[in-house]
Amino acid sequence: MTDETVSTWPPRRARTKGDKRYALIYETAARLFHEKGYEATTLDDLASEVGLRKGSLYHYIDSKEDLLFRIVDHTHRFFLEVVAQVVDAARSPLDEIFAIAAAHSRFAVENFYITSAFYSDRAALSADRRRAISRTRDAYEAKVRDLIREGQGRGEIADDLDPTLAARGLLGMLNSIQQRHRLSKEMTPDAVAEEYSRLCVRALRP
Amino acid sequence: MTDETVSTWPPRRARTKGDKRYALIYETAARLFHEKGYEATTLDDLASEVGLRKGSLYHYIDSKEDLLFRIVDHTHRFFLEVVAQVVDAARSPLDEIFAIAAAHSRFAVENFYITSAFYSDRAALSADRRRAISRTRDAYEAKVRDLIREGQGRGEIADDLDPTLAARGLLGMLNSIQQRHRLSKEMTPDAVAEEYSRLCVRALRP
């Protein structure tokens, strides 16, 4: 669980030639969890979509919960990376928020299946894992909140906003993307990213 | 399913007089669905929280799915009513959006359990019922989209926004409220409503 890098999807296990099927299983699982919910998705559903029998899945996964965790965890790590990258002192807080919103949106459109699981099926995770996910979410939210505060200090962001509420509002908006938008000709990642980050920064301006 | 009024919760069964247990069951169910998800909530959980045995629940519900539907349907009807009420020619489109956002937010904070089920467990509903819910959501979204277009026509709302994307963004934000906010001394319905409707209208301004 510690050897995956954020930039590969699905998270790698051993480097075997079964990697292609391995990827297929994780992608299909993410889609099914998105479509039917984690609890309502059976391993039989998953197995038959990837052309295996139920029992054979256990060559690729440890458990159903572990499958969910790996998917969630991947999104998780990606968001951490995003935040890390935009911490760039050269930019203003509002610019950072714009950059975060754009990266978040783009990722959500491109990976809407896996993003979808991020906030919806936490209940199925073990208490430990759930706590881990919550910690990341809180850190993410805290980062945005701090940027808002900083922006208020600099007069870039309206004074009358409550930083906590505003941060949650913006992230709530960004986290709804994968519910409604998916890749299509009109709905390019860039178009969506542009629109949502615009909404975010305008909402904050004095 | 057609005789409930929006203003009573939980939806009343015709023949039942002031049935406290009936109300308790629906409220507890809404809370449990919120906390653990619909699939992960068992009727045993529900029964023991309301002080009954599993079998006894069936005096009050038809099925687990029906229980979910009644909860979702109630939110459903409330949102329709909200939209109906703000159709007030005297106001400008932006004012209407503000009014919708405020009413939506206030309801979400006051009824976060039942609102929570609205967008999260649709998958568990029968195809028919799911379609019914989707239709309402689409109508709601359409209303907001039209107001945005109208506001753009009047120059009240920024021209460079895509009305569809913007409408979804705002509603996505509003629908995230119950995930993060619940009633407390600092988190009054009014405070949240004020903040979120402010974010909404500011996000749209030219």
Next chain:
Amino acid sequence: MTDETVSTWPPRRARTKGDKRYALIYETAARLFHEKGYEATTLDDLASEVGLRKGSLYHYIDSKEDLLFRIVDHTHRFFLEVVAQVVDAARSPLDEIFAIAAAHSRFAVENFYITSAFYSDRAALSADRRRAISRTRDAYEAKVRDLIREGQGRGEIADDLDPTLAARGLLGMLNSIQQRHRLSKEMTPDAVAEEYSRLCVRALRP
């Protein structure tokens, strides 16, 4: 359970003014058992057909099984009476068989609901009661078998028939009546009785 007379239906309990409803319950139960089977008939079904709620039935019955037993037991006693009445030394064995077959047929057409339960839902009865029913059936069969043997002795009945098999065959035929025939203008008890007793005696002739 011992105070009922064969000639009244339904079996009487206390002589109260609720007797009409009492009768209705037993008749309706017999019909439902016939239509859906004993196990598949619920007391809710029965209650709603007689215009009561489930709990109220218990003013009229002791238990569901008891209800079945009373119905079966009544048929039971009737057949015993039939056999007793035709034991008339003046007649020949074949005439007695004719008389039994005619009485049996007529009863089956007139009371097809209650007759139907006789042979079909024995499994639901307690071991004791099941044994009691079997004993009567065996006595009934023995009577017919003996008449066949006697008829063979007198040359009235074909020698090459096995009395046991033949008796079972005839009774099997008679017991199938209520499965296929019910009262109608063409299907009068007399017409059916005539036909079936004719088949019985002809089947036996040398």
Next chain:
Amino acid sequence: MTDETVSTWPPRRARTKGDKRYALIYETAARLFHEKGYEATTLDDLASEVGLRKGSLYHYIDSKEDLLFRIVDHTHRFFLEVVAQVVDAARSPLDEIFAIAAAHSRFAVENFYITSAFYSDRAALSADRRRAISRTRDAYEAKVRDLIREGQGRGEIADDLDPTLAARGLLGMLNSIQQRHRLSKEMTPDAVAEEYSRLCVRALRP
């Protein structure tokens, strides 16, 4: 449901090779349905008789009702085949009836468990399946009725019999066989078949 042949029992599933347990399940189910009735037989009963746990049965069956249907359907198909085979222009109608009765009887004695379910637990089947079974029974009855009519035309069968009633009477007799007779040293299929077909043709003769 369409690939089974009449000559194999239990109905084979396409992919299964010589599966002894599969056969055992169907045979045991037929016996239990015969002994206790369909509704009163639980899958726990069945599972423990075949040495499995309840859940494991579902590798072999789709549902309890499906299990019943397959058993009933098999008898069903057998009777159709019997009727088809005796359609032999060379024989007289009475000979055909004799042949049908003999084949029916022999099958009933040899397969009394599965035959037993044929006419007793129809109520448990879905409306569609029940209708299918009734259609076959009616066709079977119609065949016998027509043979009786034809025989009357030729003077082989008594004129005063009603073909419908007589056909039902004979089939009622044949369908009672498995209630009372099962394989034993004295009760060979041939002895029973001989006796019952004799009763049938004698009952009809002028």
Next chain:
DNA sequence: GATGAATGAGGTTTCATTCAT
């Protein structure tokens, strides 16, 4: 690696029966 068989725990639902009102 793949599978069919088996499991066992647990889920929703039904229903005969009891009882206070």
Next chain:
DNA sequence: GATGAATGAAACCTCATTCAT
């Protein structure tokens, strides 16, 4: 006499998981 509420046992069925082959 009638009922609504409650019960608890048991029913059918599902499914994640294990394992021998």
